[in-house]
Amino acid sequence: MLIRSPKDWELSESAATPEKLYRLTHRREFLKTLGLGVATAAFLPRGLLAATAGFPTKVNPAYRDPALKPTPYEFVTGYNNFYEFGTDKSDPKPNANRGWQTEPWTVEVAGLVGNPAKFDVNDLVKQLGGAEQRVYRHRCVEAWSMVIPWDGFPLAKLVALANPKPEAKFLKLSSFVDKKNAPGQREGNLDYPYVEGLRIDEAANELAFIATGIYGKPIPNQNGAPLRLVTPWKYGFKGAKSLVKIEFVAKQPRNTWNIMAPDEYGFYANVNPNVDHPRWSQASERVIGGEGVFGSRQRTLMFNGYEKQVAGLYRGLDLEKNY
Template structure:
C-alpha cells in the first residue's frame, strides 16, 4: 500500500450490537469449555468460527480458496468488514484521500493483464492473468494488515504463496532481491501526474523474504476477486511488514543482484526503510509505532491497542533477521 502521514480520519464505527449467529457460536464455545473439551476440538471450533466470518459479499466474481495450512496464515481475530476493507484504502494513483481509490479506481482495466518475470531467472516469462490464476491452488488466509500511519485491519485474502511462482521461474545464483512494479498508466490512473512519488510505484523484498510461505500473491479477498481499489487483479500481501510493502496491480516482477530502489525509500529514506518490518520499538520520525487503531472496531478516541513485533508473525519470520540491527535496518 502506498502511504504518507495520515492527518486524521472521520470514520464511522459499525454497530456494536452482537449478531445472533455470533452470540450462538459464543454460547457453543462456553458449553465446550464447561464440558472440558479437548484442545484440538476447541481449536477446530475456533478455526471454523473464524472462517465462517469470511462470507462472500456477492459484489464481484467469486474466487474461492481452501483454508490454508501454512503456519501463521490464519489469525482468529475478528475480520474487518468488507465495506471497510474496500472503502478505506491507500492507492495514491487514484488519490491520496482514503476514500479516493474507491471513488476513482473504476477506470482501471484489469483484463487483459500480464505480469512479466525478468532479470536473474532461468525461465523469464510473461504470464497472462489466467495462467497465474491456475499456477497453484488458491487458499484463503486471514492476515493482519498494519499500516505505517497507525491503523490496522484483519483481511481474508485469497491467493497462494509467492514462492510457488518463484520456484517455477528458477532464480539464478545471482538473484538476491525481488522487485515489484505496479502499473503506471496515466490514462487509467488519474493521479499519476501528482508529485507525491515517482511513478511507477516500485517495491522490493529480499529473495529469502519473498520465499517465506507467508508472502502471498493475492488475487482476491472475502472469497471474490480483488476490487480495483485493493490492487486488482494481482498484488502482494506481506503480513509482517507495513502495508506499503505489498505492491498493488503488479505488472512486472524483476529478480536482481542489488537492492531495488523502492518508491517510498527513494522519496523519504529517513522515514521509510527498505525492510519496513512492523517494529513497535522503532518510531517513525513524526509519530510512534507502538500502538495502532483497528479500523471498524476502535473509535477515534478509544484506547489504542499495542502493536506486535513483526505484526504478530515473529515465530514465522523472525529467523530471517537473526543478527540484524532492526533499528538501523528499519
C-alpha cells in the same frame, strides 16, 4: 494508555466486527461456504465465491487464526492508500473504478531467472494450483491496522516457478503506469511506477503472499487488482499493488517510499513497535472499524505478530538502522 496486552498473536475482543455477510451465519459456516462453494450459493451474491476470475478459494487453516476478527469488507475496500488514485483514503475507491481496466492483465517474470515469462493472471493462478485464503494482520506505517482475509497464492510458488539463478538476491516488484486512468500519476504525487523490493529469502518465506482476492471475492481495483503483494510482517506500503513486473535482480532495489523520504521509510519496513517513525510512535495502532464511541487502539506486536515465522530472516541485522 488504554492498551490491553494480548498474548503473542492474539487480537483483543475489541477488534473489528466481521463484515455484514460474515455476521449472517456462524463463522464456521461462512468459512465452509467459502471453502465448499456451491452449497449455499443460492442466497449469496454472485461473485462471492470467486477468487480471481472464478477460482474457488480454499481456506488454509494454518493461516486462519480464530482469534483474528476480520475487518468489515466496507472498510477494507473503502479506506485505502493507493496514491495512484489520490492521496485521501476515500479517493481510490471511486477513482480506481472509473474505467481503469484490470482484466485482462499480464504480469512479467524477468531478470536473473531460468524461466522468464509473461503470464496472463488467470493462467498463472491456475498454473500455481489455484487460490487459497489466509487471514492476515495488516499494519500500516501510519499506525493503523486491519485484519484481512486474502485469497491468492504464496509468493514462494512463483519464485520456484521462475527458477532464480544463484546470483539473483532480490525481487523488484513494479506496479502499473497508466496516466490516463490514474489521476495521481498525472499529478506525479510520487515517483511512478511504484516499486517495492524484497530479499529473495523474504520472498520465499511461507508468509509472503500474492493476493488475487479479498473475502473470497476478486480483489477490487482500489485494493490493487489483479495481483498485489502481501507481506504481513511488514508495513503496508511494502504491499505493491497491481503488479506488472516481478524482476529478479542482484542488487537491492530502491523502493518508492524510500526514494521519497529515506529517513522515514526504509527498505525492510518490518513492523517494529520499538523503532518509531520520526513523526509518530509505532508502539501501538488504531484498529480500523474498532468498537466503542472513541474507537480502539492496541499494542503493536513485533513483526506484526509473525515473529515466529520471520525473526530468523533478520538475525544479526540491526533493525534500528535497517528500518
